[in-house]
Amino acid sequence: MTVVVGVDGSPDSYAAIRLAREEANFRGVRLIAVMAHSGEGALGAPAARPLSTFRSTGEEQKLAESALRAAVREALGPRKRPWRSAP
Numbered sequence: 001m002t003v004v005v006g007v008d009g010s011p012d013s014y015a016a017i018r019l020a021r022e023e024a025n026f027r028g029v030r031l032i033a034v035m036a037h038s039g040e041g042a043l044g045a046p047a048a049r050p051l052s053t054f055r056s057t058g059e060e061q062k063l064a065e066s067a068l069r070a071a072v073r074e075a076l077g078p079r080k081r082p083w084r085s086a087p
Helices: 011-027 055-074
Strands: 001-008 030-034
Touching: 001 011, 011 030, 011 055, 030 055
Parallel strands: 001 030
Antiparallel strands: none
C-alpha cells in the first residue's frame, strides 16, 4: 500500500501533504506526492506570446518537478535523503 497526494503548489496542498504524511506514517507505508503537468505549452499560451518563449516538454517536466519539491519542502521541511523522480 502507498499513500498518494496530489499537489498544486497552493497553501491548501501543503495541508494535504502534511495530512498524507500523517496517514502514511500511521499505516507504515510510503508517501508519494504527484503534480500534473502538460507538455502542450502552446495550448495554454496567450495568442500574443512569441513562439520563441514556448518551453519544451522536458523543460515543463523539470519546472513541475522543481515546483513539487518546493511544495513538499514547504509543507514538511528539508529532506534528509536525496529526491527520487518517477520515471
